[in-house]
Amino acid sequence: xxxxxxxxxxxxxxxxxxxxxxxxxxxxxxxxxxxxxxxxxxxxxxxxxxxxxxxxxxxxxxxxxxxxxxxxxxxxxxxxxxxxxxxxxxxxxxxxxxxxxxxxxxxxxxxxxxxxxxxxxxxxxxxxxxxxxxxxxxxxxxxxxxxxxxxxxxxxxxxxxxxxxxxxxxxxxxxxxxxxxxxxxxxxxxxxxxxxxxxxxxxxxxxxxxxxxxxxxxxxxxxxxxxxxxxxxxxxxxxxxxxxxxxxxxxxxxxxxxxxxxxxxxxxxxxxx
Amino acid sequence: xxxxxxxxxxxxxxxxxxxxxxxxxxxxxxxxxxxxxxxxxxxxxxxxxxxxxxxxxxxxxxxxxxxxxxxxxxxxxxxxxxxxxxxxxxxxxxxxxxxxxxxxxxxxxxxxxxxxxxxxxxxxxxxxxxxxxxxxxxxxxxxxxxxxxxxxxxxxxxxxxxxxxxxxxxxxxxxxxxxxxxxxxxxxxxxxxxxxxxxxxxxxxxxxxxxxxxxxxxxxxxxxxxxxxxxxxxxxxxxxxxxxxxxxxxxxxxxxxxxxxxxxxxxxxxxxxxxxxxxxxxxxxxxxxxxxxxxxxxxxxxxxxxxxxxxxxxxxxxxxxxxxxxxxxxxxxxxxxxxxxxxxxxxxxxxxx
Numbered sequence: 257x258x259x260x261x262x263x264x265x266x267x268x269x270x271x272x273x274x275x276x277x278x279x280x281x282x283x284x285x286x287x288x289x290x291x292x293x294x295x296x297x298x299x300x301x302x303x304x305x306x307x308x309x310x311x312x313x314x315x316x317x318x319x320x321x322x323x324x325x326x327x328x329x330x331x332x333x334x335x336x337x338x339x340x341x342x343x344x345x346x347x348x349x350x351x352x353x354x355x356x357x358x359x360x361x362x363x364x365x366x367x368x369x370x371x372x373x374x375x376x377x378x379x380x381x382x383x384x385x386x387x388x389x390x391x392x393x394x395x396x397x398x399x400x401x402x403x404x405x406x407x408x409x410x411x412x413x414x415x416x417x418x419x420x421x422x423x424x425x426x427x428x429x430x431x432x433x434x435x436x437x438x439x440x441x442x443x444x445x446x447x448x449x450x451x452x453x454x455x456x457x458x459x460x461x462x463x464x465x466x467x468x469x470x471x472x473x474x475x476x477x478x479x480x481x482x483x484x485x486x487x488x489x490x491x492x493x494x495x496x497x498x499x500x501x502x503x504x505x506x507x508x509x510x511x512x513x514x515x516x517x518x519x520x521x522x523x524x525x526x527x528x529x
Numbered sequence: 530x531x532x533x534x535x536x537x538x539x540x541x542x543x544x545x546x547x548x549x550x551x552x553x554x555x556x557x558x559x560x561x562x563x564x565x566x567x568x569x570x571x572x573x574x575x576x577x578x579x580x581x582x583x584x585x586x587x588x589x590x591x592x593x594x595x596x597x598x599x600x601x602x603x604x605x606x607x608x609x610x611x612x613x614x615x616x617x618x619x620x621x622x623x624x625x626x627x628x629x630x631x632x633x634x635x636x637x638x639x640x641x642x643x644x645x646x647x648x649x650x651x652x653x654x655x656x657x658x659x660x661x662x663x664x665x666x667x668x669x670x671x672x673x674x675x676x677x678x679x680x681x682x683x684x685x686x687x688x689x690x691x692x693x694x695x696x697x698x699x700x701x702x703x704x705x706x707x708x709x710x711x712x713x714x715x716x717x718x719x720x721x722x723x724x725x726x727x728x729x730x731x732x733x734x735x736x737x738x739x740x741x742x743x744x745x746x747x748x749x750x751x752x753x754x755x756x757x758x759x760x761x762x763x764x765x766x767x768x769x770x771x772x773x774x775x776x777x778x779x780x781x782x783x784x785x786x787x788x789x790x791x792x793x794x795x796x797x798x799x800x801x802x803x804x805x806x807x808x809x810x811x812x813x814x815x816x817x818x819x820x821x822x823x824x825x826x827x828x829x830x831x832x833x834x835x836x837x838x839x840x841x842x843x844x845x846x847x848x849x850x851x852x853x854x855x856x857x858x859x860x861x862x863x864x865x866x867x868x869x870x871x872x873x874x875x876x877x878x879x880x881x882x
Contacts, residue, residue: 271745271749275745305582324637328637331630416689451762490879509861513857517854523788524725
């Protein structure tokens, strides 16, 4: 199904905030809504921030605290003046009639707002994240309705976000859902272990191909060639020299910093005499 | 650098202090006031993401970005559940009221049930240079008002190199004492026997997530298409090392100046002591002579007025600089140890060629 309209790019911080505000919802509220902030490009909309807005929903009416929304937006604008209101989000699986009303309100704030639904109740077993844009439908002049057309959703991160996310991803594997921050050499060890895992997978695949269990794929073969050629061929002597000079640099720096630390400790003791 | 103040006089939220049950929170049981050394500390992932995002968007260059941490104290744990950033200080925002902004934010967040207890603040740093007077003052005022405050230092450059660098610090009680009395003379510091090592104490950070966030993580892992990047294993490091060493050298120069100041002071002091001695002796001699001649002795003049003792230089700055140098050295050592590891791995790889 081809989708028209801009691509929606979401940052993970937005989803984390939405989940958090869902967990903190008032008693009796079945869903949470809030405003999405971000930047609009020609072909894509980037969602970088959000805040939740208190609202009351009952069978026949819905009340949204618009004053609050405006206020929060002003405050947020002080920090990041480039972010604009680009739409709103709601938790929950379906789009209800109330959503239409809320969407209308947001149309006043932003041109062509997008509507994001995050299924925090996990109705289909997964957390579905969808984005919609409203489109008019029906017979012009007679009954006009609003239809929500889906958009493609992509997840993007800044580089540093990616690294933060890596660490956060590892929390999901711990049983208590906690994780301390490692430091120093253990991180390099961890990264090396991960590469080792990947190499084992690749090796297993190669074994399979060689023993005929899996048919060889040319593109994978080319990638493997690339991989092997990535290790630069330097004459052993040159490499020794480079390695030694680098190691010497690092050792010297370590020695100097240890010396400095000893020096200031000594200075302390002398002053406090 | 701007000076963050925890807001203090918001009367209707005045009940929000540790030790008083908080209305409208999830766990409204009374919080005992604990000695902070027993508190362990945990952080939710959205705080991490928000801090990263804030720096990324607003803090390019060597500007520091700051913000406030919100959370609550549960049992013996300090949980940080949310944060909001502080706008940058620009020249044309002269009438911008920080306190107003803070109060507005917290009031609004209260409406959506976000914990609004101020538990600390965060700041980004440039190559690890954060130990400064401003930080000390801010943290002191926070810790004075709220005992369990921490300051989270986020190092974006180190993070970009491959591993999230987030550290939490608190002032030691000794340092709190000294700041309270504002007694920064050498004698005062000697009394409290503070070295640069027991100025700040680092609190280990643990990241904790709720089940829903775990679900989100699984989901994102599935959908996310960005390839696994291994910046951590990047061998090229000389740029970073150069910068760190540069900063270290600057600091050492500063410390040197402070030491010279202190030396001149102690030299002056001892010279003055000598002069005092000589003066008293001369006086006594003269008095003895006069008595032998039968004349009235000269009046004893007030010695302290004649020899005003020189001003003792405040030691706080040199303490801070020493602390900063220590920090740089630690970072450099960590960095070199990682690089050595990487170099040995590269050697092993070459060996197989």
